[in-house]
Amino acid sequence: MNNHAEIILTKIQGLEKEINKLKGELKSVQQHCEHQFENTALFKTCIKCKYVEPLYY
Numbered sequence: 001m002n003n004h005a006e007i008i009l010t011k012i013q014g015l016e017k018e019i020n021k022l023k024g025e026l027k028s029v030q031q032h033c034e035h036q037f038e039n040t041a042l043f044k045t046c047i048k049c050k051y052v053e054p055l056y057y
């Protein structure tokens with residue numbers, strides 16, 4: 001099973017590609033969202049697109 005590590009690495013690379021693609025899609029959704037924020041103690045989260053904005057005082 002010398003190829004096992006290689007198979008895993010190939011899978012990881014594929015998943016990383018997929019993650020980057022999804023991150024890009026999410027970013028685009030969040031950029032076009034009319035945010036509706038829900039405040040929590042440390043940050044606020046948009047209830048529509050899950051965009052998180054930290055609250056700094």
Ligand SMILES: [Zn+2]
Pocket residue numbers: 030033034035036046047048049050051
């Ligand atoms: Zn939003």
